[in-house]
Amino acid sequence: MPENNFEKQVNALMEGFTVQPSEQPWQKIEPQITNREKRRRGILYLCLLLTLLTGWGIYSSINTTTENALAESHTTPAKKTTVEPVNTQKLTNPAVQPKIPAVVPAAQIPITKNIIQQPATAPAANSTVQQQPYKNGSTAKRIQRSSTTTTSVVTASIDELIETGQAVQPVAIDDTEANGFALSEKALLHPADTTLATDTACLESAVVKAKTDTAGSITSTTIRQTKGWTFWAQVAGGVGATGTGYQSQLPASGYYFGSLSNEVSQGGGPFNSAIRSASLIRRGASFSAGIHAQNTLSSRWAISTGMQYRYLSTAIAVNKRNDSIVAGNTGTYNNAYHFVMVPVTLQLTAGFNHKLPLYLQAGVHVGLLVGTNALQFDNRTGNYYADNDIFNTMQAGIHAAAAINLRNKKHLPLLIGPVLEYSLTPVAAKGFYGNTHYSFIGLQVKQQLGKK
Amino acid sequence: MDFSQLVKDCLKQKPIAQRQLYAHFAPLMMGVCYRYTKSVTDAEDVLQEGFVKVFRSLHSYKGDGELGAWIRRIMVTTALNYLKRHKKYRAEMLFTEAPLHPVTDENPALQLDAKQLAELIRQLPTGYQTIFNLYAVEGFTHVEIGQMLGISDGTSKSQYSRARALLTEWIHQINRKVEQYAGK
Numbered sequence: 001m002p003e004n005n006f007e008k009q010v011n012a013l014m015e016g017f018t019v020q021p022s023e024q025p026w027q028k029i030e031p032q033i034t035n036r037e038k039r040r041r042g043i044l045y046l047c048l049l050l051t052l053l054t055g056w057g058i059y060s061s062i063n064t065t066t067e068n069a070l071a072e073s074h075t076t077p078a079k080k081t082t083v084e085p086v087n088t089q090k091l092t093n094p095a096v097q098p099k100i101p102a103v104v105p106a107a108q109i110p111i112t113k114n115i116i117q118q119p120a121t122a123p124a125a126n127s128t129v130q131q132q133p134y135k136n137g138s139t140a141k142r143i144q145r146s147s148t149t150t151t152s153v154v155t156a157s158i159d160e161l162i163e164t165g166q167a168v169q170p171v172a173i174d175d176t177e178a179n180g181f182a183l184s185e186k187a188l189l190h191p192a193d194t195t196l197a198t199d200t201a202c203l204e205s206a207v208v209k210a211k212t213d214t215a216g217s218i219t220s221t222t223i224r225q226t227k228g229w230t231f232w233a234q235v236a237g238g239v240g241a242t243g244t245g246y247q248s249q250l251p252a253s254g255y256y257f258g259s260l261s262n263e264v265s266q267g268g269g270p271f272n273s274a275i276r277s278a279s280l281i282r283r284g285a286s287f288s289a290g291i292h293a294q295n296t297l298s299s300r301w302a303i304s305t306g307m308q309y310r311y312l313s314t315a316i317a318v319n320k321r322n323d324s325i326v327a328g329n330t331g332t333y334n335n336a337y338h339f340v341m342v343p344v345t346l347q348l349t350a351g352f353n354h355k356l357p358l359y360l361q362a363g364v365h366v367g368l369l370v371g372t373n374a375l376q377f378d379n380r381t382g383n384y385y386a387d388n389d390i391f392n393t394m395q396a397g398i399h400a401a402a403a404i405n406l407r408n409k410k411h412l413p414l415l416i417g418p419v420l421e422y423s424l425t426p427v428a429a430k431g432f433y434g435n436t437h438y439s440f441i442g443l444q445v446k447q448q449l450g451k452k
Numbered sequence: 453m454d455f456s457q458l459v460k461d462c463l464k465q466k467p468i469a470q471r472q473l474y475a476h477f478a479p480l481m482m483g484v485c486y487r488y489t490k491s492v493t494d495a496e497d498v499l500q501e502g503f504v505k506v507f508r509s510l511h512s513y514k515g516d517g518e519l520g521a522w523i524r525r526i527m528v529t530t531a532l533n534y535l536k537r538h539k540k541y542r543a544e545m546l547f548t549e550a551p552l553h554p555v556t557d558e559n560p561a562l563q564l565d566a567k568q569l570a571e572l573i574r575q576l577p578t579g580y581q582t583i584f585n586l587y588a589v590e591g592f593t594h595v596e597i598g599q600m601l602g603i604s605d606g607t608s609k610s611q612y613s614r615a616r617a618l619l620t621e622w623i624h625q626i627n628r629k630v631e632q633y634a635g636k
Contacts, residue, residue, distance in 0.1 A: 006616070007588045010569065014589045017566040018479035019486045025500040026474055033470060033507045411508075 043447060047233050051289070231449045232292045232304070236419055238442015240286030240312035242335075242427050284313030284334060286440050294347070302347040310339040310367070312438060316375065318384060333384070335374035337438070341367035343399065359415060361401040367423075369393045377432045390428045397423035401444055412448040419444040455519045462510055474503060477520060481527045487570055487585050488531035490578070494538075502530035528590060532582070532600060541578050563627055572622055580615030587612050 290308020297303055314335045345363030369391060375384040403417030423438035453476065461469030481502065485495040505526050513522055535541040564572070573581055586592045586600070587608070594605040594612070601608070 006620075010588045011591065013564070013566045013569050014483075014487065016480075017483040017487070017570055019482040019492075019495070020479050021482040021496055021499055025478070025496045025503065026471070028500045029474065029503050029507070030467075030470075032504050033465075034467075 046235075228295070230294050232294060232306075232446050233290075233449055234292055234306075234308065234444065234446045235287065235289045236442050236444040237285070237287040238419070238440055239283045240314065240337075240438065240440045241283040242281055242314050242433060242436045242438055279317045281335070282315045282317075284315050286310070286312040286442065288341075288440075290341075292343075292345075292446075300349045302349075303345070304347065305342065305344045308341050308343065310337075310341055310440075312337040312339065312440060314374075316384075318375075333375060336372060337369060337374065338371040339367045339395070340370055341365050345399070345401075356404055359403045359405070359417070361399075361403065363399055365397050365399055365421075367395045367397070369395065374433075387431075390431050390433070392425050392428060395423050395425045395438065397421060397425065397438070403444065403446065412450070413446075414448075415444075415446040417444060418442070456515055459510060459513060459515070459519065462507065470507060473506075477523050478503070480520065481523060483570070484524060484527045485531055487573055487589065488528075488535065488582065490541075490574060494534070498527070498531045498534045501534065502527040505530060528586070535578065535582060563630055564623070568626075572619060572626075575622070576615055576618060579611055580618065583608055583611045584615040584619065588616075 288308050288310040290306055292304045292306030292308075294302050294304035316333045316335065318331055318333045343363055343365035345361050348360045350358040350360055372388060372391060373386070374388075374391070376387050376390060377384050399419065399421040401417055401419035403415035406414045406416055419440075419442055421438075421440040425437070427433040427436045427438060458469055458473055462473055478499065482495060482499050485498040485502070486492070489495045489498060502523075506523050509526065513519065573584060576584060582601070583597060586597045587594065592600070594608040597603075597608040598605040
């Protein structure tokens, strides 16, 4: 055919047509394919780093003593300061001592277990530790911040107050340590040249073992690319909270009432209010990292499970007038929760034939709270204290996520999208965190591992 | 050359193998890119973009076909995307019917070499040029071309006919000049 002749001639001529390119294209190509390899290595290093951090987090949370946690959190960088005259007078004058309720309900008295005794060896510091024997044989420890100066006050035991109806004369202790960590309870135990009103010359330093607890987990879902099992690395970062509602900032019911203005307006300063209210529990930074295995159920459905570490934190502004008998330097205490979780997630691939399919994930998770330094709050005394026994260690929750694949189908999938988690189990059965739940909202990134 | 070994080495990110693969196929692929574009700079841009895709997609090459053909397909796709993306080509890639060129079914004998023919193809309006390359050189059907460019196969056919007619006219002119020159 004549027409075909023309096309054949063109095809034959063009088949071997070559043009020598300049060196410029290769100079641009080379860094792109090399950088890609570097990026891949970077991802691997990041995974390794996250794994190490996870291990460190679990290890440290298990071995962290409450002593250190509390000392760090309740202490602003210490400076040698003088006692504010007005406050000191108020504190030392029995006439202006606060009226402590005659009866403290036993249920509201926090109990701290695993207390060991240590001799006092260090000079005084700016926090007040109160070691109180209770009728049930256990002890409770209180930490309380002092006034706007960093002076601390040691108060009498609650039992004593209950029995006498009077406040014990507090003792002002100068801050001599250089940093907050030095203000551990050990330091508080030594009376030095100050006079401790209590008969406990050697106060105990409590070492509260990190109790296990569980909390919300994160989704572990993956794209279904091939038959059989695929393995995924997952990281997520976002905001965590404990509250009565999702991402609520409020403390548990009954622990938040009154306000600074009310107390001040009553004319007596901070001692007028017998019932203290805790500060807001604010959201904090949270993250998770884990490994998941995923299997395909059908062309659209996949199921995955794995294991992941979750760090969840919240923050409390301590030493406000409304949450302490003596308002002092305000600071932020970070409640950290460490979880190990096992999620089970179902994934639906929506828009299967589209270039950018949407992956919808939902599932359940169980988790174990392996450690926390979170504080409880006693609204009778305005004291924050640690008691990990109150927390529910086992947690069950639900999670949901959506994701898109940032890579085309010829590459190993890299999913990114929002994730939501909510723990159905309350944070604690009673007390400050009673009827509150862990929650997390953030951005999740998942990378399939291995060769395409 | 053992391409399967070369591919394996490239997948292991060996720079020498990557350079070797590029050096082997770059001139041929530059020829492809050259035919689809209007300037050497643009052709090199397409070449660069295409080879980056080649190296990134090399894991999906199963070795069941000729490596050169596989790379060529990537280059053609990259060139089409480039034309659609860049302003100076995009307007002519709309394949409107105006201005129309007359259709002819002549089959002039090609007394040109590859370079001259390539230069003539590049003189065509971009839409004609693209469809002519896809049909006459690459061997795609009009249905496939329609799918690739998002047009009907009828449009592809008419565009090709007009491109072919224009090219034929130019070839006739060149042939006449060659004959005149030879007659003298």
